[in-house]
Amino acid sequence: MSLTVRVLTPAKTAWDSTAEEAILPSTTGQLGILSGHAPLLTALDVGVMRVRPGKDWVTLAIGGGFAEVENDELIVLVNSAERGDSIDAEAARADYEAAQQRLSAAGENRSEQIQAAQSLKRARARFQAATGKTP
Secondary structure, three states, rough: EEEEEEEEEOOOOOEEEOOOOOEEEEOEEEEEEOOOOOEEEEEEOEEEEEEEOOOOOOOEEEEEEEEEOOOOOOOOOEEEEHHHHOOOHHHHHHHHHHHHHHHHHHOOHHHHHHHHHHHHHHHHHHHHHHOOOOO
């Protein structure tokens, strides 16, 4: 049996197909979903979602959101989603390095620190989705 996976953002449908397995970046850690999974509603963190439609894995850099599993259907509602194979790896690396510098330069302003940390998480997710490597 397979699982129907839909990844939806406010702007587009980033993924709509069947898959054998999906791995989600939940707020409490990585969460694997297979067909026959018990009903579930979970919060998602910024990170890399992995989907296995066949033998190979497809990665998506996702923004925070929610996922629901019910009746072999996984619905992922996120702020943003971008397939790893559509991300320029060198640009993602440069964005990650710039985000690291921004966080280092954030100083004592708590709001600026939080925004810089979120930018770094998004940049890390894009780099990991594009390359399969941890920066």
